[in-house]
Amino acid sequence: MITIDIKIDKDSGVPLYLQVKKKIMSLINGNKLKVGEKMPTERELSENLKVSRNTISTAYNELEQEGVLKSYQGRGTFVAEEANPWKVQNIKQKVMKFIDLGFEEAIETGMDADEFLEIVTQRVREKKELMSKITAVYVECNIEQARMFSKQIMESTNMNVIPFTLDDIRNISESTKEIVEKSQVIIATFNHVNEVVKLTKKFQKEIIGVAINVDLETIVKIARYPKGTKFAFVCISNEFMFKARGALEKAGLGDIDIQFTNSTDKQQIIKIINSVDVIIVSPGRYEDVQLHNVDNKCIMKFLYNLDDSSVKALKSKIIEIKDHK
DSSP, X not given: OOOOOOOOOTTSSSOHHHHHHHHHHHHHHTTSSOTTOBOOOHHHHHHHHTSOHHHHHHHHHHHHHTTSEEEETTTEEEXXXXXXXXXXXXXXXXXXXXXXHHHHHHHHTTOXXXXXXXXXXXXXXXXXXXXXXXXXXXXXXXXXHHHHHHHHHHHHHOOEEEEEEHHHHHTOOHXXXXXXXXXXEEEEETXXXXXXXXXXXXXXXXXXXXXXEEOHHHHHHHHTSOTTOEEEEEXXXXXXXXXXXXXXXXXXXXXXXXXXXXXXXXXXXXXXHHTOSEEXXXXXXXXXXXXXXXXXXXXXXXXXXXXXXXXHHHHHHHHHHHHTO
């Protein structure tokens, strides 16, 4: 469990539970709270903030309903997902309200409907042009996913996105360094944001995290194995491990016989491989696990796809960054 630095204003008129909720979401989006980290108990946080326990309970309950937090009986409450407001709002209705407000303001000042439409069309055109001039770097643990996610973002945003692996950034070459220096933003999945922030600190670039969802075909493959099958799950980070465990539980596979590890110790990996029937790996661990798979047991990559809502939020953030420059 960690200490949460939250300040609330009891005189603001904003409900206290809503202030707590928004502060927690802000900490998660700012990577000060990471996926898999344990939250303070309701009692601990209420005492720290000098508010009622019911205030914290309401905030936690809403965040859990939205998939941001996850409670486990006897274990506590954990950060389960990035706090993405796009997931809990009707985007179309939200945009319509902004358009209505703008249109009403335009009419009140004497502007006609055609002129308003022309201004909106021109503004959208300008924003699309801004996006096309941005070069971003996408960092993932393996080149296959880095290329796949980069392509998805390029198709959605019209940005130029260059894929790199974590190893490319850890052992950075002059050519990679030059590309990173010329980029306007660095993108990474939330599993790797914290390491990317540390590795690229000297470049002083904006780091944006995006969410990923487990590939449905992966879940189906695991579900098809008979009861009693022994699985091993090998990955790089604790965050990836936590998210994968949550994805399996959500898919109704929380009771399968599975060992989770992010160990890189050769002997421990060999021991785990020898004790199971099927090996599941994050893409970044595939090669080193395969080296020790002397019995050619089935190795399955646990794949993810970019979350559509997260990409929408990314586009909004990119435009905001560009406008401020």
